[in-house]
Amino acid sequence: MLASPEPKGLVPFTKESFELIKQHIAKTHNEEHEEDLKPNPDLEVGKELPFIYGNLSQGMVSEPLEDVDPYYYKKKNTFIVLNKNRTIFRFNAASILCTLSPFNCIRGTTIKVLAHPYPFLVLLDCIFMSLTNLPKWIPVLENTLLGIYTFEILVKLFARGVWAGSFSFLGDPWNWLDFSVTMFEVVIRYSPLNFIPMLQTARTLRILKIIPLNQGLKSLAGVLTHCLKKLIGVIILTLFFLSVFSLIGMGLFMGKLKHKCFRWPQENENETLHNKTGNPYYIRETENFYYLEGERYALLCGNRTDAGQCPEGYVCVKAGINPDQGFTNFDSFGWALFALFRLMAQDYPEVLYHQILYASGKVYMIFFVVVSFWFSFYMASLFLGILATAYEEEKQRVGKTSKKIEPKFQQTGKELQEGNETDEAKTIQIEMKKRSPTSTDTSLDVLEDATLRHKEELEKSKKVCPLYWYKFTTTFLIWNCSPCWSKLKEFVHRIVMAPFADLFLIICIILNICFLALEHYPMSKSTNNLLNIGNLVFIGIFTAEMIFKIIAMNPYGYFQVGWNIFDSVIVFHGLTELCLANVEGMVLLRLFRMLRIFKLGKYWPTFQILMQSLSSAWVALRDLVLLLFTFIFFSAAFGMRLFGQNYEEFVCHIDKNCQLPRWHMHDFFHSYLNVFRILCGEWVETLWDCMEVAGQSWCIPFYLMVILIGNLLVLYLFLALVSSFSSCKDVTAEENNEAKNLQLAVARIKKGINYVLLKILCKKQNVPKDTMDHVNEVYVKEDISDHTLSELSNAQDFLKDKEKSSGTEKNTTENESQSLIPSPSVSETVPIASGESDIENPDNKESQSKSGHGDGKEKIKQSSSSECSTVDIAISEEEEMFYGSERSKHPKNGCGRGSSLGQNSGASKKGKIWQNIRKTCCKIVENNWFKCFIGLVTLLSAGTLAFEDIYIDQRKTIKILLEYADMIFTYIFILEMLLKWMAYGFKAYFSNGWYRLDFVVVIVFCLSLIGKTREELKPLISMKFLRPLRVLSQFERMKVVVRALIKTTLPTLNVFLVCLMIWLIFSIMGVDLFAGRFYECIDPTSGERFPSSEVMNKSQCESLLFNESMPWENAKMNFDNVGNGFLSLLQVATFNGWITLMNSAIDSVAVNIQPHFEVNIYMYCYFINFIVFGVFLPLSMLISVIIDNFNKHKIKISSNIFITVKQRKQYCRLKQLMYEDSQRPVPRPRNKLQGFIFDLVTSQVFNVIVMVLICFQAIAMMIDTEGQSLEMYIALYWINSIFVMLYTMECILKLIALRCFYFTIVWNIFDFMVVIFSITGLCLPMTVGSYLVSPSFVQLILLSRIIHMLRLGKGPKVFHNLMLPLMLSLPALLNIILLIFLVMFIYAIFGMYNFAYVKKEAGINDVSNFETFGSSMLCLFQVAIFAGWDGMLDAIFSSKWSDCDPDKINPGTQVRGDCGNPSVGIFYFVSYILISWLIIVNMYIVVTLSEDDFRKFFQVWKRFDPDRTQYIDSTKLSDFAAALDPPLFMAKPNKGQLIALDLPMAVGDRIHCLDILLAFTKRVMGQDVRMEKLLSEIESGFLLANPFKITCEPITTTLKRKQEAVSATIIQRAYKNYRLRRNDKNTSHIHIIDDDRDVHATKEGAYFDKAKEKSPIQSQI
Secondary structure: OOOOOOOOOOOEOOHHHHHHHHHHHHHHHHOOOOOOOOOOHHHOOOOEOOHHHOOOOHHHEOOOEEOOOHHHHHHHOEEEEEOOOOEEEEEEOOOOOOOOOOOOHHHHHHHHHHOOOOOHHHHHHHHHHOOOOOOOOHHHHHHHHHHHHHHHHHHHHHHHOOOOOOOOOOOOHHHHHHHHHHHHHHHHHOOOOOOHHHHHHHHHHHHHHHHHHOHHHHHHHHHHHHHHHHOHHHHHHHHHHHHHHHHHHHHHHOOHHHEEEEOOOOOOOOOOOOOOOOOOOOOHHHOOEOOOOOOOOOOEOOOOOOOOOOOOOOEEEEOOOOOOOOOOOOOOHHHHHHHHHHHHHOOOHHHHHHHHHHHHOHHHHHHHHHHHHHHHHHHHHHHHHHHHHHHHHHHHHHHHHHHHHHHHHHHHHHHHHHHHHHHHHHHHHHHHHHHOOOOHHHHHHHHHHHHHHHHHHHHHHHOOOOHHHHHHHHHHOOOOOOHHHHHHHHHHHHHHOOHHHHHHHHHHHHHHHHHHHOOOOOOOHHHHHHHHHHHHHHHHHHHHHHHHHHHHHHHHHHOOOHHHHHHHHHHHHHHHHHHOOOOOOOHHHHHHHHHHHHHHHHHOHHHHHHHHHHHHHHHHHHHHHHHHHHHHHHHHHHHHHHHHHHHHHOHHHOOOOOOOOOOOOOOHHHHHHHHHHHHOOOOHHHHHHHHHHHOHHHHHHHHHHHHHHHHHHHHHHHHHHHHHHHOHHHOOOOOOHHHHHHHHHHHHHHHHHHHHHHHHHOOOOOOOOHHHHHHHHHHHHOOHHHOOHHHHOOOOOOOOOOHHHHOOHHHHHHHHHOOOOOOOOOOOOOOOOOOOOOOOOOOOHHHHHHHHOOOOOOOEOOOOOOOOOOOOOEOOHHHHHHHOOOOOOOOOOOOOOOOOOOOOOOOOHHHHHHHHHHHHHHHHHHOHHHHHHHHHHHHHHHHHHHHOOOOHHHOHHHHHHHHHHHHHHHHHHHHHHHHHHHHHOHHHHHOOHHHHHHHHHHHHHHHHHHHOOOHHHHHHHHHHHHHHHHHHHHOHHHHHHHHHHHHHHHHHHHHHHHHHHHHHHHHHHHHHHHOOOOOEEEOOOOOOEOOOOOOOEHHHHHOOOOOOOOOEEOOOOOOOOHHHHHHHHHHHHOOOOHHHHHHHHHHOOOOOEOOOOOOOHHHHHHHHHHHHHHHHHHHHHHHHHHHHHHHHHHHHHOOOOOOOHHHHHHHHHHHHHHHOOOOOOOOOOOOHHHHHHHHHHOOHHHHHHHHHHHHHHHHHHHHOOOOOOHHHHHHHHHHHHHHHHHHHHHHHHHHHHHHHHHHHOHHHHHHHHHHHHHHHHHHHHHHHOOOOOOOHHHHHHHHHHHHHHHOOOOOOHHHHHHHHHHHHOHHHHHHHHHHHHHHHHHHHHHHHHHHOOOOOOOOOOOOOOOOOHHHHHHHHHHHHOOOOHHHHHHHHOOOOOOOOOOOOEOOOOOOEOOOOOHHHHHHHHHHHHHHHHHHHHHHHHHHHOOOOOOHHHHHHHHHHOOOOOOEEEHHHHHHHHHHOOOOOOOOOOOHHHHHHOOOEEEOOOEEEHHHHHHHHHHHHHOOOHHHHHHHHHHHHHHHHHOOOOOOOOOOEEHHHHHHHHHHHHHHHHHHHHHHHHHHHHHHHHOOOOOHHHHHHHHHHHHHHHHHHHHHHHHHHO
């Protein structure tokens, strides 16, 4: 329970109150039952004291007061102190361990000092810690600050005491940090040794003092610590898999990265040959290695056929060091773990892919695919899911607390306010009575007047501005001068507020945006003049708009509207820019033109709602943003102090010219940029440099700290933003007349167009006059504020009217039939085939009649758990298909219906023949064998495309076979299409979206055949890449995924347009800042840029002697126009090629000026702002809308939207397998020895020993290193032999104990195979040699047993719980992976047709290219994880006007040239990135939002219902509720709570499990709309999992039964009391006559005495 709702006033803390507290605490210790109190969240330390506790007088400031929180006052022996801001400071009153008494004058003085903190000292210290070149007087300031911090610690020690409880000095961990840093600084500063660098590094910890000074940051740090506790299981599982994959990497790639192409010197050569490329980075030992042009490290190679091959004259040998300065290898466990961590973080993974594939072979790409899926996808999903759960729990906790406390505070505040008003009224009344006691009526009137005046004064006091300001505004800002002026104002008001005025304005805004986007480089004078004139025109239009609105609305009314203020700012900016156009240095004013784009938001409800959601999210998350910024600032300062001097001293280790690189930590700004780059996911290159200059011992821990803590903060902020945008249903857009006027104007234009068309076409049509007025009223009454984000972010454009909502049902049906999304109100069949089509048929009258009967009504499930259940579930369309499994919705003989080929008479002979033909076609296309045949042909037709690579011309036979296959496939598909035309008719065929897709693919087949006939039509052949699209219509799994993607992504279109608008702003800003400034003069010999000291501008570059070979060149990624700007921003958003782009930006000087190194370094801010406001925020908006739509459709069908109906049944079975241990027990053998061994191998101890052996075997593998000694090699061989022997003994023992049952368990078969292969691996090297069998073979086989750690009931329970989401989401994941593979397949074929012969440079090389299908798939896998696509696009940019040869002869083929097509390449990569991103985001959502289905609830249920009757006795309900896990757990005594749930009871006082689950869930979640949806989902899932639910009619409820028992008890008591009183009355009037009567009376008395004794017992019962 919370604190007492009755607030206690502020009372000084005295000795008497101290004694009372002591007595109360002593009394509560003696009592057995303590009062259950909890701390009040609104009375925590650091928060402001609510005003309901009374006013704070001057004498109470900084003075000890009694604690107002009963929890601390009664239990913790504390008191509080308030400062002037009413901030709460809490202290322990006990005097223990050097703690002074609360009434000691020294402690009182220190408390007064402590109650007034000075945070500006910490901020000042932070500023000076960020400086690199410190002034001479800095040591004096540092000593002063040290003295202040020391004084602060002493004050805290005296004020709080050393140890007196949780509010003492040592009770706060932040005080420990302050004390440690201060003592460390004092000791080092005054020690004789020189520890200045260490001192400066330690002082940076003071930045963290900002956290305890802000209560919000402090509580947030506690929440994140709580999140870390929840993440412990995932962290352990991640480390486990990192170790396993590292050991696998060691076994596969150890020593492979040292294989290089080496040239042996010739016999007659006296001097060593060195690389022809003139690589400047070679060293003496490697001068005979082969280097690719521009590469720093030698070319890697391998001995496999699919590995990298050396050029002629070079041999692949193992020599030299590993690549990347020796830091990238798998030669030991540590470096292998480092490489796997890099792969998990996806930092330059493409480079590591290429290195391994060059050295080992392309087949090992499987290893990287598995690693990328497991870590980058699944483990990341687990982290996101747990963090999201923790955030939602914290959000609910805060929400519940505020809901409970705020009404109490509001009620108390109202009571206080009413009390004050009553007191004042009484005072006035008394004074009036004293003045005129005889005139009561007059006094009452005066009292009312006084009360009214008092209220007016209160209202005036609430106003911000003084009264004379309001008089000034009414006089000078409200213009009501004369009647003429009023008429003019009314006339202007009509013009400005007219619908067409707003339409004209929005057209001007759109044209202005187009003019802003038309700027480019180079631009002709005429274009420049046109844009300048357009700018003047738009400024004039916006100025006239502002003037007219000021005239129409008055200045006072005009500036009361926020959008009008924004418009006035834009106008004043435009006028200022015109006035300062010729002033130097004012070019940056052009950037503020981008604000005009935001004028569009006035007419865009979605934009307004997003902005309001963002503002409310900022209010809620500002502490989190501040904490993230504090961490980045601290990391930058810490890194600068730790590594700054090392970068200066050892810079020659990383740069041949001994100059600082672009990314270093020598100064604060570069250190800050380095930390920001780490948080963006690119850290490995800067880590290599750091390890070169400062060593591994400091760099690796620092980078791990930044990566782990920084990413935790970023992910938590991202999830908080997603949750904020998802919960923005309470945020509504303000009503504005502009949006309504825009709708009215569009409606009038439509009406005019229709009228003109009717007149032109001379059609007589009676159009009701009131129709348009009704439409107008609909638009006027449309309340934008009622729309939420999820409603407004649909696929309809914001300029469209609401024709669909007021249109006819027929139009709706026709529109739905054009989509791939099935309508829930229309059946999904064509007239004949009930199972063929997935899209509704508008001509099917039977279907329409069936679906039309229940229009607007929901079908209710007949089978409910009980009549008393409160939830009725509407059956969704797919669920109805499940329950009505094979029920046919159409008659089988419906071939003639819906035909568009014509209707013939049934009596006619020709008609019968035609009908029989159609029936025959119907039976053919509906036959399952025909469908399987078409599906097989579809797969074959798609698979043949994979053979058409660059080697197809050399394989003549295969080429001929493929040509004939294309013809056969085309004829088969044409025949299928004709059969369906005959069966269904044209209209029914083309109303099906999937059939339309098939028709398009057939056209593609025909065009590809036509393209082979003539040379000029050859480009049509490349359209064959669309052929695999037909696979979508043939397989239900892909159909389901496509439908689900459309449902979740199409509604995001409106939000996507908002994000696109943000990108447009940044793109236009990039054009203004960088257009034409990325040009540079390149040295053709070295390929590097000339220094600006040698070449200063374009004219000097063109005057050089060799300007013909290398002219003044532009960067391939630039901002010369808006299109290039969008592409460059996409590279920044995906963090591919963004470093090169930023380097060009910060080196840019001006147009036609040679760039200079970091001359414009603060242009980094542009890219940082884009990453924050153009990537982070829009990404959270889009994902929040996708999640909302996913949940909405998931609730509708009560299941995962990415699985089919059949898979739902499999899903239920899978859940049963995961939740139950289906393994049958093995009978114990009767033989004593076998029985003993059986007990041994089935015991938990034996299982633990086996797990320990597996772990020790993995540890033994970790010892292995490359180049180890012979003794170590022999020792590891014998260790492996010992493990093989132990596993063999385990296998033998289990065979003896389990007998034939051994091979009935899958895990035992796996162990048996491991033993067999291990023994074989040990023996083979002795017979055939170690060249055929790798020494690591046995180790990898033995390592495979580590999978036992994930086994249910054997390994750690936390591993099993974390693996459950993957297993439960496997069906949906497999469906999505199939679609991803199809997309990759289509794009791989397209890439082979267009980029197979592109010159190998940048990202296209011998491993990653588009020459073959396998290489294309490898490239697309890289692009799917946003790795290295910038390099591939860079190679494709080698067009005819750049470095490529359009006439180059390609051996073995007729294709000439090695140039790329930039426009096709841009479309190719951008479209593939968007499609794959949408699919992968939905994959994350499927795993992150995987359903738990209350697994633990049903596990506990099995113990109470072993017979699976689905009922338990009501007497067991209390024990069952106490056995559950939180949050459904209900501690004893819980009978009262259970009775209050009002559970339905069947015959025999039995309760159904579903009723219990629904009631317990409602108790935890509360009553809400979301709650009802959740209950619906729970019941639907239960019904799907238990289709044969055992139902009994309920006869009562727990509450009714309790009421009946209580009523019976009351009746019994009353009746017994009545009988006792009646007997007493009779005995008092009867005289005893004889002994018999005496005896009889005695017996009766004894009987009544017994009755009296029984009555209290019965009453208790």
